Amino acid sequence: MDRVSTSHVLLGLLAAGPRHGYELKRAHDERLPRARPLAFGQVYATLARLQRDGLVVPAGQEREGGPDRTTYALTEEGRTALDRWLAAVEPPMPYVASTLFAKVVVALLVADPERTRGYLIAQRRAHTARLRELTAVKTAPSAGLNDVIAADFAIAHLDADLRWLHTTLDRVADWHREVHP
Amino acid sequence: MTYLEARGVVRAYGPTPALRGVTLDVAEGEILAVTGPSGCGKSTLLHCLAGILRPDAGQVTWRGERIDEWSEAARSRLRRTEFGVLFQFGQLVAELTAAENVALPLLLAGTGRRAARAAALAWLERLGVAEVADVLPGEMSGGQQQRCATARALVTEPRVLFADEPTGALDTVTGEQVLTQLVRLAREQRTTVVLVTHEPRVAGYADREVTMRDGLVDHSGLGLDAPVSGGHW
Amino acid sequence: MRPGTLLRLALAGTRTDGARVALTALSAALATLAGLAALTVLAVVKPPGDARTESVQYTSALLREPGLRPGVAFALLMLMVPVLGLAGQCARLGAPARDRRLAALRLAGATPGQVTWIAAAESGLASLLGTGGAFVLYLAGRRMLHRPGPDGRLPLPTDVHPAPAVIVAVVVGLPLVAALASALLLRRVTTTPFGVVRRVRTRVPWPWPGLLILAGLAMFAAFQPVGLWYERRHAEPPPWLLPTLLIGGSLAAMVGVVAGTGWISYTLGRVLHRYARRPAVLLAARRLTADPWAGSRTFAALLAALIFGAGTAGFRAGFLAEAEVHARTGTGFGAPAEFYLGAMRLVDLAVAVAVAIAAGGLLVAVVDGITARRRAYAALVATGVPRGTIGRSVLWQSLTPAVPAITLALTVGYLLVRSVYRAPSAGGYSAEVCHAAERLCGDPLTRAQYTRIEWVPKVTVTPDVPWEHLAWFAAGGLAAVLLTVGVGVLFLRASTTLEELRTT
Numbered sequence: 001m002d003r004v005s006t007s008h009v010l011l012g013l014l015a016a017g018p019r020h021g022y023e024l025k026r027a028h029d030e031r032l033p034r035a036r037p038l039a040f041g042q043v044y045a046t047l048a049r050l051q052r053d054g055l056v057v058p059a060g061q062e063r064e065g066g067p068d069r070t071t072y073a074l075t076e077e078g079r080t081a082l083d084r085w086l087a088a089v090e091p092p093m094p095y096v097a098s099t100l101f102a103k104v105v106v107a108l109l110v111a112d113p114e115r116t117r118g119y120l121i122a123q124r125r126a127h128t129a130r131l132r133e134l135t136a137v138k139t140a141p142s143a144g145l146n147d148v149i150a151a152d153f154a155i156a157h158l159d160a161d162l163r164w165l166h167t168t169l170d171r172v173a174d175w176h177r178e179v180h181p
Numbered sequence: 182m183t184y185l186e187a188r189g190v191v192r193a194y195g196p197t198p199a200l201r202g203v204t205l206d207v208a209e210g211e212i213l214a215v216t217g218p219s220g221c222g223k224s225t226l227l228h229c230l231a232g233i234l235r236p237d238a239g240q241v242t243w244r245g246e247r248i249d250e251w252s253e254a255a256r257s258r259l260r261r262t263e264f265g266v267l268f269q270f271g272q273l274v275a276e277l278t279a280a281e282n283v284a285l286p287l288l289l290a291g292t293g294r295r296a297a298r299a300a301a302l303a304w305l306e307r308l309g310v311a312e313v314a315d316v317l318p319g320e321m322s323g324g325q326q327q328r329c330a331t332a333r334a335l336v337t338e339p340r341v342l343f344a345d346e347p348t349g350a351l352d353t354v355t356g357e358q359v360l361t362q363l364v365r366l367a368r369e370q371r372t373t374v375v376l377v378t379h380e381p382r383v384a385g386y387a388d389r390e391v392t393m394r395d396g397l398v399d400h401s402g403l404g405l406d407a408p409v410s411g412g413h414w
Numbered sequence: 415m416r417p418g419t420l421l422r423l424a425l426a427g428t429r430t431d432g433a434r435v436a437l438t439a440l441s442a443a444l445a446t447l448a449g450l451a452a453l454t455v456l457a458v459v460k461p462p463g464d465a466r467t468e469s470v471q472y473t474s475a476l477l478r479e480p481g482l483r484p485g486v487a488f489a490l491l492m493l494m495v496p497v498l499g500l501a502g503q504c505a506r507l508g509a510p511a512r513d514r515r516l517a518a519l520r521l522a523g524a525t526p527g528q529v530t531w532i533a534a535a536e537s538g539l540a541s542l543l544g545t546g547g548a549f550v551l552y553l554a555g556r557r558m559l560h561r562p563g564p565d566g567r568l569p570l571p572t573d574v575h576p577a578p579a580v581i582v583a584v585v586v587g588l589p590l591v592a593a594l595a596s597a598l599l600l601r602r603v604t605t606t607p608f609g610v611v612r613r614v615r616t617r618v619p620w621p622w623p624g625l626l627i628l629a630g631l632a633m634f635a636a637f638q639p640v641g642l643w644y645e646r647r648h649a650e651p652p653p654w655l656l657p658t659l660l661i662g663g664s665l666a667a668m669v670g671v672v673a674g675t676g677w678i679s680y681t682l683g684r685v686l687h688r689y690a691r692r693p694a695v696l697l698a699a700r701r702l703t704a705d706p707w708a709g710s711r712t713f714a715a716l717l718a719a720l721i722f723g724a725g726t727a728g729f730r731a732g733f734l735a736e737a738e739v740h741a742r743t744g745t746g747f748g749a750p751a752e753f754y755l756g757a758m759r760l761v762d763l764a765v766a767v768a769v770a771i772a773a774g775g776l777l778v779a780v781v782d783g784i785t786a787r788r789r790a791y792a793a794l795v796a797t798g799v800p801r802g803t804i805g806r807s808v809l810w811q812s813l814t815p816a817v818p819a820i821t822l823a824l825t826v827g828y829l830l831v832r833s834v835y836r837a838p839s840a841g842g843y844s845a846e847v848c849h850a851a852e853r854l855c856g857d858p859l860t861r862a863q864y865t866r867i868e869w870v871p872k873v874t875v876t877p878d879v880p881w882e883h884l885a886w887f888a889a890g891g892l893a894a895v896l897l898t899v900g901v902g903v904l905f906l907r908a909s910t911t912l913e914e915l916r917t918t
Contacts, residue, residue, distance in 0.1 A: 128384070132386075158381075163381065166381075228796075257799070266793075266798075268796070272794075274700075275704070277696070288693040
C-alpha cells in the first residue's frame with residue numbers, strides 16, 4: 001500500500017473544529033483503525049510543518065492539570081489545500097509495483113521454479129492467515145462499522161493477491177521457461 | 182476418536198472419478214473450508230461426508246460410526262436430526278412460504294405446527310428476514326432466499342452444517358452478510374461447519390482450510406491443512 | 415434463420431423434451447386414427463331408396479342403418495376429446511424447462527418471431543410424425559381388417575374411404591393446429607424473456623363455475639317444457655333452439671365442472687392447510703393453493719369422460735324405465751331393446767377407453783409435476799426428508815381434488831340426463847285391445863269381434879339411480895388417479911438423486 005499523506009488526514013480531522021495534538025491522534029486511530037499507528041512525535045512534527053506553511057494556526061492554550069496543550073485550527077489556505085487533495089483522483093495503479101510482485105520476479109530470475117513456488121506457497125499461507133484474522137475482526141459481534149470498512153478494504157486486497165498467487169502458482173513452470181529460454 | 186472423518190473415499194459418476202481416495206478429519210466445533218478449482222471433487226466430498234452419497238470405496242465415520250454402511254432411511258434420519266445441509270440455490274419449496282420452509286424439518290421431526298412456526302419465525306428474525314415470513318420464495322430476492330435456506334439448515338440446531346458454495350449465487354455484500362450470520366450462529370451453537378467454496382474470501386471465514394485438486398486432498402504444500410497461527414479464535 | 419438451424423434448435427433439448435415429442439406424436443396419432451375412423455363411417459354411401467334403406471353389406475346394424483351411422487361417427491369423434499386433452503397435457507410436459515431454454519434463446523438475441531417458429535416447429539413436426547404414422551397404420555389396418563364373412567358381409571366399413579382431400583386435411587391440418595396452439599401458448603415467453611423465470615401467486619379462483627353448472631342443468635331441464643310450450647301452441651320450435659339447449663347445456667356443465675375443480679382445489683387446499691399436522695399434507699395443501707388450476711388442467715379429460723359416462727348411465731336407467739312402462743302398459747317394443755342395450759355397452763366401452771386415455775394424460779401431468787420440482791425435492795431429500803413424505807404429498811395433492819371433482823362430474827352428468835329424461839309414463843287412456851290369437855287379430859275382418867275398449871291405467875316409472883354404474887365409473891376414475899400417482903412416485907426416486915442438484 002502506498003504511503004498515506006498524514007498531513008492531509010490531519011487537515012481533514014481539523015475540519016470538524018480545532019483540536020489539540022492528543023485529540024488528533026485519538027481521532028486518527030479511531031477513524032482509521034487498521035492503519036499503521038500514528039506516533040505522537042509524528043503528529044507534532046506534521047502540525048509544525050502545517051503551521052509553517054500557513055495551513056493551520058494555533059487557536060489557544062489549554063491546561064487541565066497536565067502539560068500545556070495547544071489547540072490548532074484550519075486556516076482558509078488549509079481548507080483550500082484539503083479540498084484540492086480530496087478532489088484529486090488517485091491514479092489507479094500508475095505502476096505495477098509491489099514488493100510481493102518484485103520478489104517473485106527476482107526469485108524466478110535468480111532461483112529455480114521450485115524455490116519460486118516455495119516462496120509463493122509461503123506467501124499464500126501468510127496471506128490466508130491474515131485474511132482469516134481480518135475476517136474474524138470483521139465478524140466479531142463487537143465490530144463497529146469503522147472496523148468493518150477497514151477490514152473490508154484489506155480483505156478485498158488480500159483476496160486479489162490470493163487469486164493472483166493461485167494463478168501464478170499454476171504458471172510458474174511456463175513463466176520460468178520464458179524467462180530462461 | 183475423531184469427530185467426522187473420511188478414509189480413502191472413492192466416488193465416481195459413471196466413468197468420471199470425482200474422488201480418488203480422499204482422507205480428511207473434521208474436528209468437533211471447527212469451521213473447515215474445503216477449497217479448490219471447479220471439478221476438483223469438493224462438492225462430492227461434502228455429499229459423502231453428509232451421508233447424501235454413499236462412497237464407492239473407503240469409509241465415512243461420524244463419532245465412531247460407519248455412516249457409509251447405514252441404510253438410506255438411517256442416513257436420512259441422521260441428515261434430518263444431526264446434520265444441516267445448505268446448497269447454492271433452489272432448495273426452497275416454491276409453494277411454501279419462508280416460515281413454512283423453515284418449519285419443515287421441525288414438522289418432519291414431529292413438532293407441533295404452532296411450535297414449529299414460532300421457531301421458524303425466531304430463526305428468520307435472527308437472520309434478519311422476519312419480514313418475508315409469509316412470502317413465497319419466488320417473490321424474494323436471492324439473498325432473502327439464501328437466508329431462509331440458512332435458517333432452515335440451522336433450525337434443528339444440527340451438530341454439523343454442510344454448506345456447498347452457500348454464497349455462490351449472491352453478490353459480495355449479501356454473501357458476506359449471509360456468511361457472517363451463518364458463522365456467528367454456528368459458533369453460538371457450537372455447530373461444526375464444513376464449507377465448500379472456490380473463493381479465498383469465503384474460505385477466510387473458516388478456522389482451517391483444505392485444498393483439493395483432481396479428486397484428492399492436496400498435501401503438496403499448496404493445501405493449507407495444517408492450522409496456521411491464529412487458526413482458532 | 416436457415417431451416418437447418420431451425421430444426422437443430424427445435425430438436426435441442428433434454429430427455430423430457432424427447433418424451434414430450436414422443437407423446438405429442440402418439441396423441442396426434444390417436445386423434446388421427448379416431449378422426450379417420452369417424453370419417454370412414456361417414457363415407458359409407460347410402461344406397462338409393464327411402465331414408466331407411468340399409469347398407470346391407472355390413473354385419474353390424476350400427477353401420478347398416480343410416481340413422482345410426484352419424485351416432486357412431488359422433489362417438490368416435492367424442493373419443494378425440496380425451497385424446498386432445500392428452501395432447502394438451504403432453505404439450506405441458508417439461509414446458510417450464512423448454513420455456514426457460516427459449517427464454518435463453520431470446521436473451522441470446524433471438525426475436526420473438528424466431529422463438530415462436532422454433533417452438534411451433536417442434537410441436538408441428540412431432541404431430542406430423544404422429545399423423546403420418548397414423549395414416550400408414552390406417553392404410554395397413556384397412557387391408558388387414560378387410561375380412562368379408564361367409565355371406566360376403568363386412569364387419570367394418572373397409573370398402574370405403576374418406577375423400578383424399580379430407581384425409582390430407584386431417585394429416586396436415588392437425589399438425590398445423592398443434593403448431594398454432596404452441597405458438598399461442600408461448601405468448602408469455604415471447605413478450606419478455608424474464609417472464610418465465612419468476613413464479614408468482616396465481617389468481618384466486620372464484621366459485622363462478624357453479625353458476626355455469628346450474629346454467630347447464632337449467633338448459634337441459636328446459637328441453638321438455640320448451641318443446642311442450644311450442645306443442646301446446648301447435649307450433650314448431652325454431653330448428654336451432656333444442657340442439658342449442660342440449661349442446662350449450664352440456665358445454666356449460668362440462669366447463670363448469672372442469673373450472674370448478676380449480677375452486678375445489680383451492681378451497682380444499684386452504685382447509686387442509688389450516689388443519690394439516692403432517693408435512694406431507696402441508697406440502698400438498700400449499701401446492702393446491704399455489705396452482706389451483708393444475709387440478710382443472712390435469713383432470714379435464716377425465717372429468718369430461720366421466721360426465722359423458724354418467725350421462726349414458728342415466729340414459730340407460732331412463733331407457734330401462736321406459737321399457738318397463740311399455741311392458742306394463744302392454745304397448746311397446748320388445749326385440750330392439752336388446753339391440754339398444756348392446757349399443758350402450760359399446761358406449762360404455764368408449765367411456766372406458768376415454769378414461770384410460772385421460773389417465774395417460776394424468777400420468778404425464780403427475781410425472782411432469784415431479785420432474786419440474788426435482789431440484790427442490792432433491793434438496794429436501796438431501797436434508798433428510800424421506801421420499802415417502804414427498805410421495806404421500808403427491809398422493810394427497812392428487813386425491814384431495816380428485817374425489818370431490820369425480821363426484822361432482824358424475825352427479826352433474828347424471829342430473830343432466832335425468833332432467834331431460836324424467837319419469838316416463840304411459841297409460842291413463844282408453845285403448846282398443848284385441849283379445850285373440852294373432853291370426854284373428856291380424857285379419858281386419860275378424861279383428862272387430864275380439865276388440866274391446868279398455869282403460870289402460872296410467873303407469874309412471876321413476877328411473878332408478880344407476881348406483882352400480884355410477885360407482886363403477888367413480889371407481890374407475892379413482893383407480894386411474896391412484897395408478898398414475900403410483901407410477902409417478904416411481905419417478906420420484908430418479909428425480910431426487912443428487913445429480914439433480916447440479917442441473918438448473
